[in-house]
Amino acid sequence: MVRFENVGLRYGLGPEVLRDLSFQIPAHSFQFLTGPSGAGKTSLLRMLFLSLRPTRGLVNMFGQDISLLDKSAIARLRQRIGIVLQDFRLLDHMTTYENVALPFRVMGRDESSYRREVVDLLKWVGLGERMEALPPILSGGEKQRAAIARAVIARPQLLLADEPTGNVDPTLARRLLNLFIQLNKSGTAVIIATHDIALMDQYQARRMVLHESRLHIYE
Numbered sequence: 227m228v229r230f231e232n233v234g235l236r237y238g239l240g241p242e243v244l245r246d247l248s249f250q251i252p253a254h255s256f257q258f259l260t261g262p263s264g265a266g267k268t269s270l271l272r273m274l275f276l277s278l279r280p281t282r283g284l285v286n287m288f289g290q291d292i293s294l295l296d297k298s299a300i301a302r303l304r305q306r307i308g309i310v311l312q313d314f315r316l317l318d319h320m321t322t323y324e325n326v327a328l329p330f331r332v333m334g335r336d337e338s339s340y341r342r343e344v345v346d347l348l349k350w351v352g353l354g355e356r357m358e359a360l361p362p363i364l365s366g367g368e369k370q371r372a373a374i375a376r377a378v379i380a381r382p383q384l385l386l387a388d389e390p391t392g393n394v395d396p397t398l399a400r401r402l403l404n405l406f407i408q409l410n411k412s413g414t415a416v417i418i419a420t421h422d423i424a425l426m427d428q429y430q431a432r433r434m435v436l437h438e439s440r441l442h443i444y445e
């Protein structure tokens with residue numbers, strides 16, 4: 227599903243923040259991405275979301291060499307990827323319900339075909355009472371859950387999550403991890419970037435560890 231070969235990344239004229247990354251993400255797989263602060267986890271997730279191009283090396287996503295794709299092809303590939311970023315990126319003028327329903331709207335689906343699904347997921351993540359609220363009045367943990375719900379609602383083929391349990395208590399973190407595990411069992415490949423060792427210890431999965439710009443994989 228994803229293949230990186232000798233990928234390097236630098237910002238501007240700075241040093242390479244990621245170097246010689248070679249790995250594959252198989253379909254249906256589950257992995258944690260970890261490493262110290264500043265190791266490049268967010269940068270790697272952004273490359274996987276095709277919002278950042280590598281400075282060198284080959285990136286192949288869903289069987290396509292991304293260096294050959296134009297903007298519209300990249301936008302189409304992105305529809306197969308769900309992402310939860312640390313700053314959530316919720317749209318402030320839309321309600322929580324509308325934010326979570328957005329992937330279905332982008333696909334051109336009729337609201338009657340997805341309303342129940344969106345409402346059920348919002349209830350499941352504990353936002354049943356916040357559906358009509360606008361993001362600016364949500365707490366940090368509520369925004370995080372809304373961002374996660376939006377990323378998973380359309381069952382993407384690949385889910386990328388950057389510190390998805392950073393703003394919630396341990397009980398809710400476990401619940402959200404279970405949501406990712408269930409999504410994975412239904413076929414989505416999942417990559418969760420986290421510092422949270424307690425979270426990783428709760429689920430036996432492949433670990434991708436960034437250290438001094440390089441990636442080490444522990445199966």
Ligand SMILES: Nc1ncnc2c1ncn2[C@@H]1O[C@H](COP(=O)(O)OP(=O)(O)OP(=O)(O)O)[C@@H](O)[C@H]1O
Binds near residue numbers: 243266268
């Ligand atoms: N837009 C940018 N311009 C220049 N340097 C950047 C940019 N974004 C990130 N960096 C640098 O790249 C390196 C990796 O940053 P990145 O945010 O990917 O790390 P991280 O592992 O996600 O960190 P954290 O765990 O603290 O979120 C850091 O040295 C950072 O300063």
